[in-house]
Amino acid sequence: MHGALLRRAYRFARAAHGTQRRRHGTPYIEHPVEVAWLAHERFEVTDGEVLAAALLHDVLEDTDATDLSEFPFRTVCLVELLTDPFPPPSGRRARQLRAAMWADRDATVLKACDRLSNLADSLLQYDPSFCGRYAWRTRTEMLDPGLPPADAPVARPLLHAATPPGEERAAGRR
Numbered sequence: 001m002h003g004a005l006l007r008r009a010y011r012f013a014r015a016a017h018g019t020q021r022r023r024h025g026t027p028y029i030e031h032p033v034e035v036a037w038l039a040h041e042r043f044e045v046t047d048g049e050v051l052a053a054a055l056l057h058d059v060l061e062d063t064d065a066t067d068l069s070e071f072p073f074r075t076v077c078l079v080e081l082l083t084d085p086f087p088p089p090s091g092r093r094a095r096q097l098r099a100a101m102w103a104d105r106d107a108t109v110l111k112a113c114d115r116l117s118n119l120a121d122s123l124l125q126y127d128p129s130f131c132g133r134y135a136w137r138t139r140t141e142m143l144d145p146g147l148p149p150a151d152a153p154v155a156r157p158l159l160h161a162a163t164p165p166g167e168e169r170a171a172g173r174r
Contacts, residue, residue: 002048006036009052009071016063022121031117032058038113050106053078057110061086081107082114098141115142 013032020028036054039045045054052075059065060083068076081101089097101107115138122131 005048005052009055013055013059016059016065034117035113038116039109043109049074054110057082078107082110
């Protein structure tokens with residue numbers, strides 16, 4: 001059953017992303033596949049509905065797709081939690097949206113996998129300024145003290161990926 005769902009989610013995401021490319025030129029579909037792979041391999045996610053959400057996590061945000069009704073309710077809820085609204089909210093509304101995502105363990109894991117993939121992608125840019133900004137954004141949105149992910153199992157790999165060498169030790173986080 002999960003195999004059919006994952007194939008359907010992959011085909012949907014591949015069609016929705018079409019000819020989109022990542023910043024370094026690879027087909028965009030490689031990113032959601034990597035997010036699903038990270039969730040499965042690094043965080044032992046085996047639930048097909050969650051892995052389908054990993055494959056679909058960017059379709060509402062980065063494509064013209066608007067209807068995910070062919071997918072299970074849980075998958076759609078996760079995709080909606082992971083989709084950044086446009087225009088981006090600020091202040092209290094931004095905190096409320098992040099809190100809703102952090103309240104869901106599966107959404108937190110998928111967001112961490114998305115960030116890990118994006119951080120790796122930013123390193124391929126050979127653009128230290130972009131990489132630094134994205135790492136800072138990851139630290140402030142996901143790893144600052146008091147935010148739920150700071151104590152979650154996903155925090156360690158994120159902290160490692162988003163912190164320049166030596167800075168983690170200097171911050172007393174080792």
